[in-house]
Amino acid sequence: MQLYALTQSMNSRKVLALIHHLGLPVDILAMTVAQVQSDDYAAINPNRLAPTLVDGDFILWESNAIGLYLAEGSTMIPGERRQRLDMLRWLQWEGVHYNRALGTIFFETVVRPQLGWGEPNGALVDDALQQAKRFLPVIEAHLTHREFMLGDRLSFADFAIASAEPYREALPIDFGAYPNLQRFYDTIARLPAWQKALRKAPVAIAA
Numbered sequence: 619m620q621l622y623a624l625t626q627s628m629n630s631r632k633v634l635a636l637i638h639h640l641g642l643p644v645d646i647l648a649m650t651v652a653q654v655q656s657d658d659y660a661a662i663n664p665n666r667l668a669p670t671l672v673d674g675d676f677i678l679w680e681s682n683a684i685g686l687y688l689a690e691g692s693t694m695i696p697g698e699r700r701q702r703l704d705m706l707r708w709l710q711w712e713g714v715h716y717n718r719a720l721g722t723i724f725f726e727t728v729v730r731p732q733l734g735w736g737e738p739n740g741a742l743v744d745d746a747l748q749q750a751k752r753f754l755p756v757i758e759a760h761l762t763h764r765e766f767m768l769g770d771r772l773s774f775a776d777f778a779i780a781s782a783e784p785y786r787e788a789l790p791i792d793f794g795a796y797p798n799l800q801r802f803y804d805t806i807a808r809l810p811a812w813q814k815a816l817r818k819a820p821v822a823i824a825a
């Protein structure tokens with residue numbers, strides 16, 4: 619299996635952490651943004667977004683679907699139906715709401731300047747900050763009496779929800795206002811698999 623990844627991005631990170639946590643035999647192909655936008659890559663992911671998993675003739679994109687595929691049969695997906703659906707709920711919420719808010723703020727305020735793509739789009743950032751204000755308290759309340767998103771057990775949902783963890787300092791968000799989220803982020807940040815996923819991988823495929 620191969621994972622095509624932007625190794626420093628939120629959506630690739632959740633999958634990389636899962637691969638390391640489960641010790642899965644997946645070759646990680648680190649790409650540049652230019653490679654993600656290329657026609658060659660569009661042949662396996664027409665969205666020109668990372669990550670994409672290739673398992674023989676099976677091609678899968680969308681990070682949360684990839685995570686579910688890779689975690690199947692492992693401890694990172696609960697066996698019990700309601701817990702499984704609870705996890706699916708959080709993965710869906712993360713993709714539609716949470717990641718959109720934090721991902722937009724991250725892209726506009728951190729990635730765009732890094733790539734030399736000009737000034738952050740102020741209107742987009744303002745809107746995403748409003749979204750973050752709406753959705754961060756949802757997690758904060760949820761984690762009041764829980765160590766992890768599903769309670770006392772680590773699951774793939776935790777890697778998805780934690781994907782912005784490394785940018786706590788960089789994002790223009792007062793994470794101090796969310797102590798339960800901070801505690802959760804700290805727990806995830808201590809995991810060896812998470813630390814391994816944070817290491818900058820050299821670009822592994824040709825331009």
Ligand SMILES: N[C@@H](CCC(=O)N[C@@H](CS)C(=O)NCC(=O)O)C(=O)O
Pocket residue numbers: 624627628629630651654655666667668669679680681682713
């Ligand atoms: N919903 C997709 C989002 C993927 C996505 O937005 N990937 C970003 C990095 S986090 C990307 O590839 N950006 C490159 C670009 O926009 O050119 C998923 O979860 O896989």
